[in-house]
Amino acid sequence: MINNQLASYEAYNISSDSFPCGALVTDPSRVITYVNSYFTNELLWKPGELIGKSADVILTHSSRIFFQSYLIPTLLHEKICQEMQLIIFNAQGLRIPITVNASLRDDGCIYWSFFNASKRDQLYDELIKTREILEQQAEKLKLLASTDELTELLNRREMKYRSALVLEQAARSHQSVGLLMLDIDHFKKINDTFGHLEGDRVLKELGKLLKEFCRQTDLVSRFGGEEFLIMLPDTSLSDTLVFCQRLHKSIEQIKVDDSLVTVSIGVSIGVSIGEDKISFTDLFTQADNAMYKAKTLGRNRTEVYAAYS
Numbered sequence: 001m002i003n004n005q006l007a008s009y010e011a012y013n014i015s016s017d018s019f020p021c022g023a024l025v026t027d028p029s030r031v032i033t034y035v036n037s038y039f040t041n042e043l044l045w046k047p048g049e050l051i052g053k054s055a056d057v058i059l060t061h062s063s064r065i066f067f068q069s070y071l072i073p074t075l076l077h078e079k080i081c082q083e084m085q086l087i088i089f090n091a092q093g094l095r096i097p098i099t100v101n102a103s104l105r106d107d108g109c110i111y112w113s114f115f116n117a118s119k120r121d122q123l124y125d126e127l128i129k130t131r132e133i134l135e136q137q138a139e140k141l142k143l144l145a146s147t148d149e150l151t152e153l154l155n156r157r158e159m160k161y162r163s164a165l166v167l168e169q170a171a172r173s174h175q176s177v178g179l180l181m182l183d184i185d186h187f188k189k190i191n192d193t194f195g196h197l198e199g200d201r202v203l204k205e206l207g208k209l210l211k212e213f214c215r216q217t218d219l220v221s222r223f224g225g226e227e228f229l230i231m232l233p234d235t236s237l238s239d240t241l242v243f244c245q246r247l248h249k250s251i252e253q254i255k256v257d258d259s260l261v262t263v264s265i266g267v268s269i270g271v272s273i274g275e276d277k278i279s280f281t282d283l284f285t286q287a288d289n290a291m292y293k294a295k296t297l298g299r300n301r302t303e304v305y306a307a308y309s
């Protein structure tokens with residue numbers, strides 16, 4: 001039966017040279033005793049450069065360490081190891097990633113099969129790159145979903161969400177929270193006089209100023225057209241009012257001009273203070289009422305919600 005099979009292999013001229021992988025045998029001293037023609041055809045080694053040499057000649061430094069410290073002990077113990085990853089050199093010193101299967105025979109010789117894994121590594125690289133791109137896109141989408149495009153401040157939805165969390169935390173730790181509703185005065189006139197593009201520039205500049213003016217822990221948002229909402233965690237009424245006075249001074253520095261007129265920006269601010277457990281909607285309504293009071297009383301000023309004034 002076996003003789004018949006060998007005969008049929010011979011008929012097809014099959015030998016280990018026919019397989020599209022490297023075949024290599026090492027003796028008990030890890031000296032190479034056989035390589036198939038894959039090493040010549042694909043890896044450009046001449047058989048004379050390998051036969052009689054230690055297997056170390058084809059291994060990179062780190063693969064040699066892995067070979068000695070893991071592969072050989074595993075083979076001695078299990079007699080077989082599969083799908084191990086190594087890097088070998090071709091005859092020109094090029095590093096080739098390979099997958100190795102090996103079995104240890106009773107005579108101490110090890111039979112190795114080497115599969116070129118360059119394509120698999122390329123695929124891994126492509127997958128890693130794709131994952132990085134997707135992560136960056138997800139990050140951008142997250143930012144777009146939570147920020148206002150023009151000013152890059154938090155948008156209305158994100159502000160509501162984060163403010164509610166801050167209020168919950170403040171109620172637990174019995175801290176007061178300042179909420180400021182800030183509305184640019186006569187913004188329609190700015191648009192009408194200087195154009196919408198200039199109006200947009202003012203919104204952007206104010207957004208930048210607010211971001212720089214506030215602490216990292218404050219929440220700063222563009223809540224609507226020319227309305228900004230700011231939440232100051234752990235801030236009392238008196239500290240909030242000091243903050244507002246400084247803010248008015250700072251905002252006055254923003255100018256709009258054309259060749260004929262120069263105008264300073266003014267804002268009306270409404271303040272409410274969350275001391276006990278209060279919902280975002282209630283605190284917001286209070287600040288909004290106070291802001292309308294500031295408008296009514298002449299603009300470019302801060303008013304506090306009636307309960308505190």
Ligand SMILES: Nc1nc2c(ncn2[C@@H]2O[C@H](COP(=O)(O)OP(=O)(O)OP(=O)(O)O)[C@@H](O)[C@H]2O)c(=O)[nH]1
Pocket residue numbers: 150183184185186187188189191195196197198199200203224225226295299
């Ligand atoms: N350039 C620009 N203008 C905007 C934007 N969003 C809203 N506006 C304008 O802001 C103006 C707001 O006008 P009003 O609500 O009358 O308020 P105001 O002129 O500021 O007057 P007071 O608030 O009473 O001081 C309108 O002209 C809107 O078109 C924006 O994104 N860009």
